Amino acid sequence: MAETGVLKPPGVLGRLGPVGRLRLVIIAAVLLSWEALAASGLLFRDVVPSLHRVAFALxxxxxxxxxxxxxxxxxxxxxxxxxxxxxxxxxxxxxxxxxxxxxxxxxxxxxxxxxxxxxxxxxxxxxxxxxxxxxxxxxxxxxxxxxxxxxxxxxxxxxxxxxxxxxxxxxxxxxxxxxxxxxxxxxxxxxxxxxxxxxxxxxxxxxxxxxxxxxxxxxxxxxxxxxxxxxxxxxxxxxxxxxxxxxxxxxxxxxxxxxxxx
Amino acid sequence: MTALLRSRHAPPVVGFLSLVGLLALVEVGIRVGLINRFVVPPPSSVVASLGRVVTEEGIPERFSQTAFEAAGAALLITLVGVPAGVLLHRFTRLRLAVEGWVAAFAAAPLVLAYPLFLVIFGRSQFTIIMMGFASGVAPVILKTLEGLSGVRRVLVDVGRSLKLTPFQQFRMVLLPAAVPTIFVGLRLGLIFALINIVGLEFLINFGGLGQLINELAERYDLPGTYAAIVFVVLVSVVFFLLLQRIEQWLRPGS
The missing domain is CATH 1.10.3720.10 (MetI-like)
Structure with missing residues (x-):
């Protein structure tokens, strides 16, 4: 996901502009670090549950x-x-x-x-x-x-x-x-x-x-x-x-x- | 009489007398049985309990506990909020991307997430400090950003013509010019932090002044509960006035 800034796609990403792409990168980074934290076992079990479990619960x-x-x-x-x-x-x-x-x-x-x-x-x-x-x-x-x-x-x-x-x-x-x-x-x-x-x-x-x-x-x-x-x-x-x-x-x-x- | 009413001090005096009159009415209402004394204790008994609550309920320790939490939150808010604002000012694209999010964060009812904070940080002072921090950091970021962006063009140009390095420009021109606005943010942030700190102490029944109210209410000590509420309100008002004074001192003439 981090490469979206360097790619010059003509499609949706291109139309987003640099700010929109930066937003996407930030959101992706947050979601990925959330998942990494959930999988790492650093915190007590379930304090940071995996995203799909939150989605199911929702x-x-x-x-x-x-x-x-x-x-x-x-x-x-x-x-x-x-x-x-x-x-x-x-x-x-x-x-x-x-x-x-x-x-x-x-x-x-x-x-x-x-x-x-x-x-x-x-x-x-x-x-x-x-x-x-x-x-x-x-x-x-x-x-x-x-x-x-x-x-x-x-x-x-x-x-x-x-x-x-x-x-x-x-x-x-x-x-x-x-x-x-x-x-x-x-x-x-x-x-x-x-x-x-x-x-x-x-x-x-x-x-x-x-x-x-x-x-x-x-x-x-x-x-x-x-x-x-x-x-x-x-x-x-x-x-x-x-x-x-x-x-x-x-x-x-x-x-x-x-x-x-x- | 009309001359008296026109004097400068008349409105505050009338305001205060109305308050006293209202309390006297409540007192009379309770004594004649119009108001249930098990719902509203007589104001005289509340006033009488103020001394008892202050001397017997460990107010100094509770006060220092709440002050410690507020100071911790204030420190975190400043250490994170101001640099974050500087960062957003320095990188325009980042600012464009996240300023709206920070504003949304500032408006979000964060205190509702306190059970989450309890799970992550435990039922401790740390939870309360983090809640204070989370609820107060966004205004500091936004006001820092606003202060830095609002520095007058001419000041920036003076710095340029003196060939200041970017760091010197920041330390000697931008930051001093932005301090009054940054302090507006700090004042707002600290108010939000204090509200949430006292509220959370009450909600999770832990620590300082907020817990005092919960404890007295659970003992069904009605005059004591009311006295404690009055005391906490007074403490917050003094705190707000103090912040207001500092802000006026920082921006004379406004």
Missing amino acids: VRLLASGEFWSNAAVTALEVAGALAIGGTAGVAVGLLLGGSRFAERAFEPYLNYLGPTPKIIFFPVMIMGFGVGWGSKIAMGALSSFFPVALSTAAGRRGVDRVLVRVGRSFHLTPWQMVTKIYLPAIRVPVLNGLRLGFGVSVIGVLLAETKLSNQGLGYLVMQAYSRFDMPQMYAALIVVFAAAVALNAFIERFTVPRGRRT
């Missing part, structure tokens, strides 16, 4: 009903968390962004609490909402609240005054001001906040599931861990990461302003 996982029911639980928890945390975040963000006084009085608390590790609040959530899905939703909602609130507040403050004046000089009604001026103007920061909020609520929900639960993808990963079924654990992690990245990219599509989309 297929087996995706074909099993157990996976889909757990994935549905996690998806519902994340959706619930984002609905609660996102709504609260947008509301608080609009309030904070609308008043300089509120901003200076309350936003520092959000700024400082925002980056603290949220998972340490999980015991509180368990006591409040039980060991079932309630505490997972609460965990995700708490995580997603901060980025949504901060991003919305910044967006509300960043609305171009010219746009507001244009609206006034057209004698827009308050409702029209909201729908034609404010909402379109803060759409991007709010969606950006929701994207960040989605990312952290996935983490919050899944970490909570690994700590204490009997369903969900986090539980599935922990089950593979406690059975030392490494191929299955890799497979579950691959699915979780792929889903997170894909959904993140999906939301990002809406945050690029129209006309500037590449």
Whole structure:
């Protein structure tokens, strides 16, 4: 595979360009060293399982009903968390962004609490909402609240005054001001906040599931861990990461302003 | 009254008083039985427990354990992240090939892979340090790269006209000019690392401040659990403020 750089093939590889070929070489090198490590016996058995075993485990996982029911639980928890945390975040963000006084009085608390590790609040959530899905939703909602609130507040403050004046000089009604001026103007920061909020609520929900639960993808990963079924654990992690990245990219599509989309 | 509200200190004071008022409401709610005291302990008992938690739960040892893990992760992040950024800056084709991957890595929910880290590194401080490292290294790489690429053309030209060797050019022109941006990356990286370190201590019930919360919660010591959470939040806030100060010192005027 390493010779692909020197070959000058007219086919697919040629069309990839030098950067694409370098990528191929890197991927091939990583996969080969993975296989070599798996075969070498340097690490404990199965810590780095052979690729085909991971692939089989992935297929087996995706074909099993157990996976889909757990994935549905996690998806519902994340959706619930984002609905609660996102709504609260947008509301608080609009309030904070609308008043300089509120901003200076309350936003520092959000700024400082925002980056603290949220998972340490999980015991509180368990006591409040039980060991079932309630505490997972609460965990995700708490995580997603901060980025949504901060991003919305910044967006509300960043609305171009010219746009507001244009609206006034057209004698827009308050409702029209909201729908034609404010909402379109803060759409991007709010969606950006929701994207960040989605990312952290996935983490919050899944970490909570690994700590204490009997369903969900986090539980599935922990089950593979406690059975030392490494191929299955890799497979579950691959699915979780792929889903997170894909959904993140999906939301990002809406945050690029129209006309500037590449 | 209006003059008072207009003063510069009014908003922080109102913010703080609102917080105190909220806690007082919770306290009253618990005392009259509106809020279950077995779910939310009275704020007064949490405040009272703060001293007990600090003196009786081995805070100095726990604190130094977490600090040691954070320092280890910080060292690894710097030793790997900055050279990696330099490497990507030096080799454009490599940069084009992998910069997007590094960005994806930075956004990936890596902490979810902690069971994997447990299997590879064992249930030890090493696992926690490696988790901190993995979650914090990507922003350092990206910001190093950004800092080096953003060095003003004129500085680079001065170096050229003085006929500096490539190494001198790097050490005397590029690196000093990029330091403020690199530190932005280090600050972000350290924040991510600390979040994951404390979170992982809690999750795997091992080591420093994060474990304290888990332990108190498992003892069902509610005021203690809340006090420990408040303490950990305070520690992280102090840590963030410190990093922010250093960053401001490194880039005056911004």
